[in-house]
Amino acid sequence: MAIEVRIPTILRSYTGGAKAVDATGATLADLIGDLEERHPGLRERLVDDAGLRRFVNVYLNDEDVRFLGGLGTPVADGDTVTVLPAVAGGAR
Template sequence: MAIEVRIPTILRTYTDGAKAVDAKGATLQELIGDLEARHPGLQDRLIEQGALRRFVNVYLNDEDVRFLGGLETPVADGDTVTVLPAVAGGAR
């Protein structure tokens, strides 16, 4: 079972420059674990203290996983997971 994971520019150092990589898993958590095995270091950029990092957006197909089940969100063959760093900042 393969799921396409789209990697943003800033994280492509972990994927040898690849814009998209395949990974496996039944949930987002498992998928990220599999990504980590293939591309060490990536998990740390997505997860902090057992939860998705606040300033990283992860989408399953067309939905932000925060509105689904977070790391517990089920994923399946043919799905696309997109990672986009949040664009954020401000005076304070």
């Protein structure tokens, strides 16, 4: 078993067009490390030195990981991780 990671349209160039890929890890940070090995370039689109990029929402099952433990959030086989681009903007 593995963890299913759902990939948004804009990042599917890293996954050969796949909408969902498998990865493993004990925490979200581990999982992203594993994703990077399978799909090089993906990590940089998700995290920077400060942690999760603010342009990106990452959900564990149906909860935003910012309300859980961020990159330290534990993940387990059978979980689903969903990545969505944050939708934001404004006049300034």
